[in-house]
Amino acid sequence: MGPRIGPIGEELQVPDKDTKAMVGTEDTPGGKARPNPQDLRPSVFHSIKVGNTALIVFVSYFGSRVHRPRLIGYGAILVTLAGVLMTVPHFISEPYHYDHTSPADMPQDFEASLCLPTTEAPASAPAPSNSSCSGYTEVQHLAVVGIMFTAQTLLGVGGVPIQPFGISYIDDFAHHSNSPLYLGILFAVTMMGPGMAYGLGSLMLRLYVDIDRMPEGGISLTSKDPRWVGAWWLGFLISAGTVALAAIPYFFFPKEMPKEKHELRFRRKVLAVSDPPVSKGEDASSERSPGESPEKKDGLAQIAPDLTVIQFIKVFPRVMLRTLRHPIFLLVVLSQVCMSSMVAGMATFLPKFLERQFSVTASYANLLIGCLTIPLAIVGIVVGGILVKRLRLGPMHCGTLCLLGALFCLLLSTPLFFMGCSTHQIAGINHQPGGQPGLELFPGCTEACSCPSDDFNPVCDSSARVEYLTPCHAGCASRVVHEAPDKSQVFYTNCSCVVGGGPVPAGSCDSACSHLVLPFMILVSLGAALASVTHTPSFMLILRGVKKEDKTLAVGIQFMLLRVLAWMPSPVIHGSAIDTTCVYWAQSCGRRAVCHYYDHDLLRNRFIGLQFFFKTGSLACFALILAILRQQDKEEGTKATIPNSGLQQQLLASGAKKEPEESRV
Numbered sequence: 001m002g003p004r005i006g007p008i009g010e011e012l013q014v015p016d017k018d019t020k021a022m023v024g025t026e027d028t029p030g031g032k033a034r035p036n037p038q039d040l041r042p043s044v045f046h047s048i049k050v051g052n053t054a055l056i057v058f059v060s061y062f063g064s065r066v067h068r069p070r071l072i073g074y075g076a077i078l079v080t081l082a083g084v085l086m087t088v089p090h091f092i093s094e095p096y097h098y099d100h101t102s103p104a105d106m107p108q109d110f111e112a113s114l115c116l117p118t119t120e121a122p123a124s125a126p127a128p129s130n131s132s133c134s135g136y137t138e139v140q141h142l143a144v145v146g147i148m149f150t151a152q153t154l155l156g157v158g159g160v161p162i163q164p165f166g167i168s169y170i171d172d173f174a175h176h177s178n179s180p181l182y183l184g185i186l187f188a189v190t191m192m193g194p195g196m197a198y199g200l201g202s203l204m205l206r207l208y209v210d211i212d213r214m215p216e217g218g219i220s221l222t223s224k225d226p227r228w229v230g231a232w233w234l235g236f237l238i239s240a241g242t243v244a245l246a247a248i249p250y251f252f253f254p255k256e257m258p259k260e261k262h263e264l265r266f267r268r269k270v271l272a273v274s275d276p277p278v279s280k281g282e283d284a285s286s287e288r289s290p291g292e293s294p295e296k297k298d299g300l301a302q303i304a305p306d307l308t309v310i311q312f313i314k315v316f317p318r319v320m321l322r323t324l325r326h327p328i329f330l331l332v333v334l335s336q337v338c339m340s341s342m343v344a345g346m347a348t349f350l351p352k353f354l355e356r357q358f359s360v361t362a363s364y365a366n367l368l369i370g371c372l373t374i375p376l377a378i379v380g381i382v383v384g385g386i387l388v389k390r391l392r393l394g395p396m397h398c399g400t401l402c403l404l405g406a407l408f409c410l411l412l413s414t415p416l417f418f419m420g421c422s423t424h425q426i427a428g429i430n431h432q433p434g435g436q437p438g439l440e441l442f443p444g445c446t447e448a449c450s451c452p453s454d455d456f457n458p459v460c461d462s463s464a465r466v467e468y469l470t471p472c473h474a475g476c477a478s479r480v481v482h483e484a485p486d487k488s489q490v491f492y493t494n495c496s497c498v499v500g501g502g503p504v505p506a507g508s509c510d511s512a513c514s515h516l517v518l519p520f521m522i523l524v525s526l527g528a529a530l531a532s533v534t535h536t537p538s539f540m541l542i543l544r545g546v547k548k549e550d551k552t553l554a555v556g557i558q559f560m561l562l563r564v565l566a567w568m569p570s571p572v573i574h575g576s577a578i579d580t581t582c583v584y585w586a587q588s589c590g591r592r593a594v595c596h597y598y599d600h601d602l603l604r605n606r607f608i609g610l611q612f613f614f615k616t617g618s619l620a621c622f623a624l625i626l627a628i629l630r631q632q633d634k635e636e637g638t639k640a641t642i643p644n645s646g647l648q649q650q651l652l653a654s655g656a657k658k659e660p661e662e663s664r665v
Contacts, residue, residue, distance in 0.1 A: 050156055068165040073250030076243050078158030083240030085151035089144040090233040095210045164556045171543055171551065173257040177389060179543070184385015184536040188378045191532075194347070195378070198370025200238060205230030205363040223361050224507060230362070323557055327628055328395075328545045332538050333558050335402070335621035339531060340566035342614040345574035345607075350524075352578075353607055356598055357420050358520070359511035368521050376525040380405075380532030388537050395544060396633065398537035399626040405533040406619040412527040413615060416608045419520045421513040423600045425466045427473060427497065429584050445475045445497035454587060456596060460509035461498045467509045469596075474498055531615075534622070541625070577606045 170186060171179050208219060209229040221228050324330055351365040360368075387393065387401060451472035459474055460467050468474035475496030480503060482489045491503035498504055546554045581602040582595035 050153060067255045068161070068169045069250045069253035069255075071161040072165055073247045075158040075161040076247030076250065078154050080158075080240045080244040080247065082151045082154035082158060083236045083243065085154065086148060086236040087233040087240075088147050088151075090209070093140075093144070095213055095215070096229055163559050167539070167543075167555050168551055169257075173259055175259075177392065180388035180536055180540055181385045183539060184382050184388070187385075187535055188381040191374060191378045191381060195370050195374030197235070197239065198366045198374060200235050202363040202367040202370060204232065204235045205361075205366065207231040207234065209233075223363060319553065320557055323546070323554055326545065328625060329542055329554060329558075331621045331625045331628070332541050332545075333561050335406075335534075335618045335625070336538060336558070337562060337565045338614045338617035338621065339406075339534070340562050341570040341573075342531075342611050342618075344567050344570035345610060345614075346524075348571045349574050349578060349607065353603070354517060354521075357511065357600055357604060358514045358517040359508070360514070360517055368517070372521050373525040373528050376529040377532045380529035381535050383529075384533040384536040387533075388540055393537065393540075395541055396626070396629045398541055399622060399629050401537045402534040402541075403619070403622040403626055405530045406615065406622050409527045409530040410612070410615045410619055412523050412530065413608065413612055416520065416523060416611075417605060419513070419516050419523075420600060420604045421511065423583070423597065424509050424512070425464075426584070426597055427466055427468045429597060446473060448496075449473075449475060456586060457506070458508045459492055459504045459506055461495075461502075461504050462509065464499065465509060465512075468497065468504075471495070471504075471506075474502075474504060476502060476504065531618075534618075574607070574610055577610055578603060581606060 166186065167183065170182050174182050206223055207230060208214065208221070209231050211231050211234070223230070350369060351362060354360050354365040354368065355362060384401070384405075388398060391397070393401065449472050451470060455470045455472075457470045458467055459471050459476070461474070471479070471492040474492065475498070476492035477494040477496075478492070480491045480493055482491065490506040492506070493502045495502040495504055542554055542558060543551060578598075579595070581598045583599050584597040585595055586593045588594075
């Protein structure tokens with residue numbers, strides 16, 4: 001399952017170990033279709049954001065025409081259909097067949113992975129299977145991609161009403177002082193969704209992908225095996241059912257809710273004290289400045305119900321330009337773009353980073369994120385909303401709170417550059433990114449062996465901390481299976497490349513820095529909490545900085561810019577940066593497929609470096625916001641001082657004129 005997160009319950013793809021295993025293994029003719037290696041990289045057209053971006057501004061602009069809660073319910077139904085559709089590829093594909101070069105799974109073929117003289121090697125061992133490169137498999141693959149693309153589009157369309165309608169609905173009918181708290185609760189609750197998704201994904205990845213159609217006799221793979229594929233589809237099915245239940249209450253909310261009573265009482269008291277009794281017409285005219293027409297007072301959102309789609313398309317660029325000219329709005333959106341880019345990259349690739357850097361399983365990585373990072377982010381959002389409400393923070397103090405949150409988040413990310421260790425030795429692999437594999441280590445120990453070049457079944461010499469691509473590459477000629485009640489462990493012996501001949505266990509070498517995974521995640525989670533503190537106050541800067549009639553449109557433009565500038569390109573940027581740190585690529589059908597080994601130091605520096613870059617950008621935007629707010633306060637103070645000084649001069653002049661008159665008397 002690939003959980004997603006975003007600023008308002010957004011979802012974001014999370015590649016996991018299952019994806020790597022499917023690409024890195026060799027499918028038999030009856031196996032699942034192999035994805036095209038190029039399609040596995042993040043693409044803006046394989047994303048929920050495509051359908052979402054295309055509609056969100058239109059939905060925001062015409063929000064006054066529709067029943068907002070009911071539209072959210074309809075959107076949830078579309079999300080349910082999308083979740084069910086995402087599971088279809090599992091049911092229409094053949095059962096998953098993994099690479100059988102491991103003797104633990106197919107004893108009769110185990111010689112294919114061992115070191116045998118060329119004359120004794122089985123004829124089928126070195127010959128790669130071309131079944132996964134057939135035309136039928138390519139067509140099947142395109143059909144699966146088409147189904148998942150349709151599901152992603154439905155998911156994007158269904159998620160459109162949630163953000164602009166939900167936020168504006170709450171802010172329109174909540175008390176002015178309660179709105180920050182309510183929005184903070186909204187953001188925090190929506191963050192619980194990705195947190196639960198990570199936890200659910202962790203559980204599902206421990207189940208075998210074909211749990212509904214297990215082969216006779218079961219399987220002997222474990223979740224730590226590189227060929228393991230978890231039940232990715234089951235999480236989508238469970239989530240779809242949950243969303244369907246959550247959609248029901250939205251159909252019973254009214255189109256408009258009465259304003260909170262204590263705000264109405266407060267307004268009546270203010271009007272009774274400050275305003276004389278006037279007629280409705282006089283009251284309406286007094287609210288307008290001299291020379292301002294009623295049509296001007298009504299914003300474009302007010303006349304949206306009278307516009308056709310064509311008219312809206314014509315007028316929208318002017319409205320958007322007017323909104324973007326607001327400096328506070330523009331800088332807040334840019335700061336959120338930086339924060340969202342950081343969140344998108346981390347949510348997409350943090351599980352993979354933890355797997356590679358600290359040798360943890362995909363399920364454990366998802367569990368850490370779901371149980372540590374997401375809850376602390378929720379706490380940060382709630383704390384931000386409470387601070388804005390309790391302290392009654394104005395724009396200046398909201399900007400200060402955002403600046404401090406971004407600053408401390410940046411400081412906490414600095415130690416992450418040093419929490420990790422270098423890649424261990426891998427026999428025959430050049431540790432320079434992009435280098436071709438060679439036999440730099442123990443060049444003569446496998447000369448008598450006939451090792452297949454496309455197999456991947458690693459073994460580890462723990463005494464020397466050297467890893468080999470297969471038992472054959474370690475020169476192993478035999479194997480031993482240690483049976484245990486819960487699982488069996490495979491060892492290889494008589495290894496010519498290993499001091500003493502072995503035995504060496506099957507599987508990759510564990511990281512020497514695995515003990516640092518918890519401190520690393522604590523720092524990441526604390527940084528996420530501090531960044532989340534800025535969430536509600538930054539939204540309040542937008543909601544309080546634009547006209548009420550433009551509020552829904554401003555939120556729609558904001559989310560459109562977040563998708564275009566952050567959620568769509570950020571995974572591509574992070575994925576491309578991570579690809580540059582690969583030192584050994586597997587080949588599939590003559591093309592580059594999955595990366596088996598990375599340079600851990602480069603991976604850490606470039607991944608954390610990108611995070612640091614986006615956090616710095618957010619900090620700079622908040623600093624500019626604070627500077628502009630201070631300048632605006634100074635200008636308002638100057639304008640207030642000039643009339644007062646003029647009034648004082650008039651009083652002094654009148655007093656001076658009275659003195660001669662009194663003296664004459």
